[in-house]
Amino acid sequence: MLNNIKGLSSYERGIFLFFGALIPILTKHILYKYSFLNALFYIIMEYQMKTKLFLIIVCAVFSLPLYAYENGTELAQAVYDRPDGRNAFSSGLMVLVEKGHKPRVRKLYTFREDRKNGDMASLIRFEKPADIKNTGLLTVDYKSDKETDQWIFLPAIKKARRISSSRKGGHFVGSDILYEDLRDRKVSADKHRLLGEKSINGVKALLLESIPVDPDNSVYSKKISWIHPKSLVALRVDFYQGGNKPVKRTLVKKLEKKQGYWTVMNSVAIDLKNHHETHLRMDKVLYDKNIPSDLFSLRYLEDPQREIQIIRNISGQ
Amino acid sequence: MIRVLTGCVILFFAFSLPVAAAESGKVTRHYVFNNKEKAETFTREQQTAGQNANLTTQKKPVQYFLVLLKGYTQWSAAFKQAQFLEKKNITGIEVVKGRFERGYSILVSQFADKKQAGQLFNKLRKMGLKNVRIYTNKVSVYQYIVTIHSRRKPAATSIAATPVVKTPSAKKTARLKPKAKKQPAEVSKIADSEKKETEEEDIIIVMSDNNDYTSNYEIALEDESDELNATIWGASFNLEEDLFTRDGQDASHLDYANAKAYIEHSFNANWNLKASARVDANHQSGQNGTDYTDTELDYEDTFLRYRDASYRITMGAQTIRWGKVDNLGPLDNMATLDLSRGVMLKWGENYRSSPAVRVEHFLEKGKLDLVYLADFREAELADKKDVWYPIDFRKGRMLGFKYNPAMAGLIKNASIDDDFSGDGGWGMRFSTSLDAYDIGLTVEQVRLSAPYYKMNEAIRQQVLLGNPNINPSAYGYTFSEQHPRSWVVGGDAEFQWQKVTWRMEAGWFSDLPATTKTLKYETYNGFKWAGSAEFYPGDADTRVNLQLSGQHIDEKEKILDLDNVVILSGEIESLFSNSRWKASGKFSIGLNNKEFILSPEIAYLGAEPFEVYTAFHYQDGSEQTVGGFYKYNNVLTFGIRGKY
Known part of the structure; x- marks a missing residue:
């Protein structure tokens, strides 16, 4: 093929072959810090290869692997494996905003624990408003293919009850967050594709497309995520339900490092059809604290008062 | 700019x-x-x-x-x-x-x-x-x-x-x-x-x-604070106007007001104290002596609780819910039934607290629950003049029995002995989660909180003799409330399958009350069961909970009560318009006895913390059924409720 390119000297051919083989390896390391064009410029300037033809060929032949990740699945896996502590506590506010209406505020706190066996448990408890006060949602996601277990404690009926964890499409406490969004979604549940790189408000991000392997396994037909390479947090996610236009968008408004872990402190989910918005603001986030494992049990789900002492202990109140 | x-x-x-x-x-x-x-x-x-x-x-x-x-x-x-x-x-x-x-x-x-x-x-x-x-x-x-x-x-x-x-x-x-x-x-x-x-x-x-x-x-967010207080409190209210719509109902309307408040303090990781109370006010208006006004102050959950790694001990008035199904579960006998508003209360909300000592022992896999009901608390009933009282003194009818003209006069002039004292019994339950199943085994020896009316023996003899002019006041109380102490042995299970949460529960009873053809009060063995399926049609914001339940009395002789009852009931709830509106309802259909109860409701939730609602409660059915007994109580309701 190289012999067919006119105007390429044997010297240039040799250089091309040599660097052509190196480029995928080099770019993997370089592009972690530099954008696509920057990297190209870096390579060219570094090796004084200013030939126009070379640029064209490099662009055409080697544009695909020019990322820190070989493919979308690798990036999705990296996002999934993002360090987030062995456990975490967070408290904050969920504000439902709709034009022409008074904002509705939900105050809540959450506990999460990554278990040694790879399972993950979480507990969400609402403090406000009064009609859902003390309502708790306990979720256990399993590393294996076993279906998620989920229980809800409703103070009105004074007992915990198992609920269907296969529920995906319902809105969580009237917000723009669907039940599927709350659940652990395994990387293998979607086909991932790296689309390129884009900036979002001046922050560079890798574009990741995720399409469910089994369309029945998700309420979304497609997701496009803007992954921040440094933190591996999705700064923006567009959710599709068929068609070319997203129906929902989540945006990170503030991303902050807490105890060494990148943490979304402010975010918003926007229903792009009716412009209803759900703002999530974290006031306190604590990682790797002494959270008892049995907190993630029906026992504690039915006993919200116990959690108050745990929160006081871990936050040093 | x-x-x-x-x-x-x-x-x-x-x-x-x-x-x-x-x-x-x-x-x-x-x-x-x-x-x-x-x-x-x-x-x-x-x-x-x-x-x-x-x-x-x-x-x-x-x-x-x-x-x-x-x-x-x-x-x-x-x-x-x-x-x-x-x-x-x-x-x-x-x-x-x-x-x-x-x-x-x-x-x-x-x-x-x-x-x-x-x-x-x-x-x-x-x-x-x-x-x-x-x-x-x-x-x-x-x-x-x-x-x-x-x-x-x-x-x-x-x-x-x-x-x-x-x-x-x-x-x-x-x-x-x-x-x-x-x-x-x-x-x-x-x-x-x-x-x-x-x-x-x-x-x-x-x-x-x-x-x-x-x-x-x-x-x-101005007033929001991320501090968690050791003392929390809450309050709620409900104001409601009920308009009776069916001919034959002497009462025209009922004004209802309810307020509840609680305070809970956590002393430390082990101890906490909760106190709560409620006040209910009713004013019923109409003709033929249906007017009445009643205000009642009552306790709600008021207890001292201790907990450690293995135990949780609760002493005081508490609402203990056992079993799995939502609507009158066979094993749910530790809490007191709230029948004060007839069929108008929602599923799961028709229970009141009972004085008890409860010890929960947490095992590695599961929980052992021991309860002693220190003081028996009978079901909370409406005022005797209220349309939801289980005896209709104006028409001479009693819930659970066919209308009998021969008995109507007696019931119209009846007096009720509703003073019942003693302990409520005890119960033991083991519950655990096995893989994807939550199961429980229960043994109870309890008094049933729903009242059953036993005829005065002397009056019964007079009735059997065919005396047409019985003066019930001459014999003391005409009827006395009965709460038979019964052994209850049963089990329950809960699991999800095919996007549906399945709940089932069954219990054998040693003593279910009944009245024989000779008007004699008896208790017999019986069996109650229920199975429910909860799901979300279209995986959206509508929740449907369907329940099939039954009761069988193993009577030794002919009884006046229904000995076999099978009911299909359900509860539906749907949020729409960004969860600012909620349409909900419940229904009950008798499968072997004619009965139909329907209660649709629509509520506006957008003005938090208030909820404005209107509902309609329709009841009909054969005389022995709940729907049939309350068929004159069809009611259109307007109300507002709020929580703080």
């Missing part, structure tokens, strides 16, 4: 930021400017002096809070208001044109510190200004960084600048400190904020609020 104005204010000042770090050999110095011209001048001067100086630009977001008075349609009105505020020593006010809406706003002040904005917000609110708002505004500030790599000190320049020195090996950006510089008051506040953000290295703000109305939520 506001954004431009503030951007100018921020760009107005520049400050330079020093930190020193010793290094052998080459030293990198950074000079940070917020003024581009100054940075360029400084760079040029350094380059002229032979220094290796480079200028780079860095974009940085800054957040601040505007306190605005909104919604003035006329400029003159806004101006007048501004003048009024100035008289109150609130200065620096400006009337501005609204960005996204018609009319004018008053920009009272702007702060980098949200707390200060909140203080002004509260101050204005106290002055009666309801139109005060706080908006978050974010702008990007450009910083101009001049980097000099040199062993020499930089050349003297016309620009006052202090360097930030960094060793070449340092990985992180040097920390920046503002140079003390007197600024106008508001600008200083913004500068303080900038300093704070600059010191936070690992913060990324991806987007700012660019919709005017989305900023409104800041207002809602």
Whole structure:
């Protein structure tokens, strides 16, 4: 093929072959810090290869692997494996905003624990408003293919009850967050594709497309995520339900490092059809604290008062 | 305009930021400017002096809070208001044109510190200004960084600048400190904020609020605190007007008011105390002596609780819910039934607390639950004149029995002995989660809280003798409430399958009450069962819970009661219009006895914490069924409820 390119000297051919083989390896390391064009410029300037033809060929032949990740699945896996502590506590506010209406505020706190066996448990408890006060949602996601277990404690009926964890499409406490969004979604549940790189408000991000392997396994037909390479947090996610236009968008408004872990402190989910918005603001986030494992049990789900002492202990109140 | 104005204010000042770090050999110095011209001048001067100086630009977001008075349609009105505020020593006010809406706003002040904005917000609110708002505004500030790599000190320049020195090996950006510089008051506040953000290295703000109305939520957060208190409290109320719609009902309407309050204090990780109470007021109006007014104060959950790693012990009045199904589960006998509002209460809400001692022992896999009902509490009934009382004194009918003209006169003049005392019994339950199943085994020896009426033996003899002129008052009480003590042995299970949560529960009873053909009160063995399926059609926001339940009495002789009852019931709940509205309802259909109960309701939830609702309760059926007995009580309801 190289012999067919006119105007390429044997010297240039040799250089091309040599660097052509190196480029995928080099770019993997370089592009972690530099954008696509920057990297190209870096390579060219570094090796004084200013030939126009070379640029064209490099662009055409080697544009695909020019990322820190070989493919979308690798990036999705990296996002999934993002360090987030062995456990975490967070408290904050969920504000439902709709034009022409008074904002509705939900105050809540959450506990999460990554278990040694790879399972993950979480507990969400609402403090406000009064009609859902003390309502708790306990979720256990399993590393294996076993279906998620989920229980809800409703103070009105004074007992915990198992609920269907296969529920995906319902809105969580009237917000723009669907039940599927709350659940652990395994990387293998979607086909991932790296689309390129884009900036979002001046922050560079890798574009990741995720399409469910089994369309029945998700309420979304497609997701496009803007992954921040440094933190591996999705700064923006567009959710599709068929068609070319997203129906929902989540945006990170503030991303902050807490105890060494990148943490979304402010975010918003926007229903792009009716412009209803759900703002999530974290006031306190604590990682790797002494959270008892049995907190993630029906026992504690039915006993919200116990959690108050745990929160006081871990936050040093 | 506001954004431009503030951007100018921020760009107005520049400050330079020093930190020193010793290094052998080459030293990198950074000079940070917020003024581009100054940075360029400084760079040029350094380059002229032979220094290796480079200028780079860095974009940085800054957040601040505007306190605005909104919604003035006329400029003159806004101006007048501004003048009024100035008289109150609130200065620096400006009337501005609204960005996204018609009319004018008053920009009272702007702060980098949200707390200060909140203080002004509260101050204005106290002055009666309801139109005060706080908006978050974010702008990007450009910083101009001049980097000099040199062993020499930089050349003297016309620009006052202090360097930030960094060793070449340092990985992180040097920390920046503002140079003390007197600024106008508001600008200083913004500068303080900038300093704070600059010191936070690992913060990324991806987007700012660019919709005017989305900023409104800041207002809602003013009073929120992230502190958790050891003492919590709550209260709720319900005001309701019930209009009876069916001919044959003497009562025309019922006014109902209810208020509940609780306080709970957590002493430490082991102990907490809860106290709660409720008051119910009823006023029923109509004809033929249906008028009555009643107000009742009652206790709710009031207990002392101890817990440790293995035990949780609760002493006092408490609502203990056992079993799995939601509607009158066969094993749910530890709590007291609330029958005071007939069929109007929602599933699961028709229970009251009972005085008890409860010990929960947590095992590695599962829980052992022991309950002693120290003082028996019978079911909460409506007033005897209330349409929901289980005996209709006006028509001479009794719930559970066919209308008998021969008995009607007796019932019309009946007196009821409802004074029942003694302990309530005990119960033991083991529950555990096995893989995807939650199961439980229960043994109870309890008094059943729903009342059953036993005829006075002397009166019964007179009835059997065919005496047509019985004077019931001559024999004491005509009927006495019975709460037979029964053994209950049963089990329950809960699991999910095919996107449905399945719940099932069954129990054998040693003593279920019944009345024989000879009007004799007896108890027989019996069996109750229930199975339910809860699901979300279309995987959306509608919840459906269907329940099939039955009761069989193993009678030894003919009885007047229904000995086999199978009912299909259900509860549906759907949220719509961004969860501002809720349509819900419940129904009950008798499968082997004619019965139909339907209760649709629509509620507006958008005015939190209030809920405005209207409902209709329809009942019909054969005489022995609940629907049949209450068929004259079809009622249209309007109400408001709220929780704090």
